[in-house]
Amino acid sequence: MKTVTQTTQAILGELKDETLLDLALAGNEGAWREIVRRYHGKVSATVYRLYGARSETEDIVQEIFIELAKSAKNFRRESSLSTFLYRLAVNTAYRFIKRQSDTRLFTGRDEDIEAILETADRSPVETLIADETRSQVQAALAKLTVEKRMALVLFEMEGLTLKEIAALLKVPLQTVWSRVYSGRKEMAQLLTARAGGIS
Numbered sequence: 001m002k003t004v005t006q007t008t009q010a011i012l013g014e015l016k017d018e019t020l021l022d023l024a025l026a027g028n029e030g031a032w033r034e035i036v037r038r039y040h041g042k043v044s045a046t047v048y049r050l051y052g053a054r055s056e057t058e059d060i061v062q063e064i065f066i067e068l069a070k071s072a073k074n075f076r077r078e079s080s081l082s083t084f085l086y087r088l089a090v091n092t093a094y095r096f097i098k099r100q101s102d103t104r105l106f107t108g109r110d111e112d113i114e115a116i117l118e119t120a121d122r123s124p125v126e127t128l129i130a131d132e133t134r135s136q137v138q139a140a141l142a143k144l145t146v147e148k149r150m151a152l153v154l155f156e157m158e159g160l161t162l163k164e165i166a167a168l169l170k171v172p173l174q175t176v177w178s179r180v181y182s183g184r185k186e187m188a189q190l191l192t193a194r195a196g197g198i199s
Helices: 004-013 017-025 029-051 054-074 081-099 110-116 124-141 146-157 162-169 173-195
Strands: none
Touching: 004 029, 017 029, 017 054, 017 081, 029 054, 029 081, 029 146, 054 081, 081 146, 081 162, 124 146, 124 173, 146 162, 146 173, 162 173
16 A cells, blocks of 8 residues: 555656646645656766766766756746756756866766666676776766867767757857867777777
8 A cells, every 4th residue: 555655756756847846846845856856867877977977976966956946946947847957967067077177087987887877778798898888988088178078978978969069058159069079089089099008
């Protein structure tokens, strides 16, 4: 038999984001918990791709949801809650990266990656290859400038368009294109060097 709390959470889980947000703003703690439950995984994955260090990632994710609680009343609903939260996640991660930009970021440890990123059903061999590839990509990303890393991750891993990235980072479209282009070239050189055992 379900408890009242479980029943309430099940009902909240069926509500649309906008309705949940209305309830949350009215002081319903269950609605806030449901928003966090619904988006925690996606926000964590996005932050990890941008930031790279597992321990700091969780701190940033907490900060993002705190920021959401503070700024939700100003959400004009011109876009979806998920888009609003995504922008908040990227901007917050960017601030942390600018503050803590050093080689300790993007550790590329397999256990960090597995703890955050969702994995598809793969054979053990496929998983091993994918993990090794991911580690190499994270290590190469660590060597890019913060600006190039942000643009490349948002474009290649998050699937944003150049125009969306420009709007998100508040930089000209040409600047984003340049960062993605040069970031791709640098990544190709770094990954080729790693594959050849040079670095």
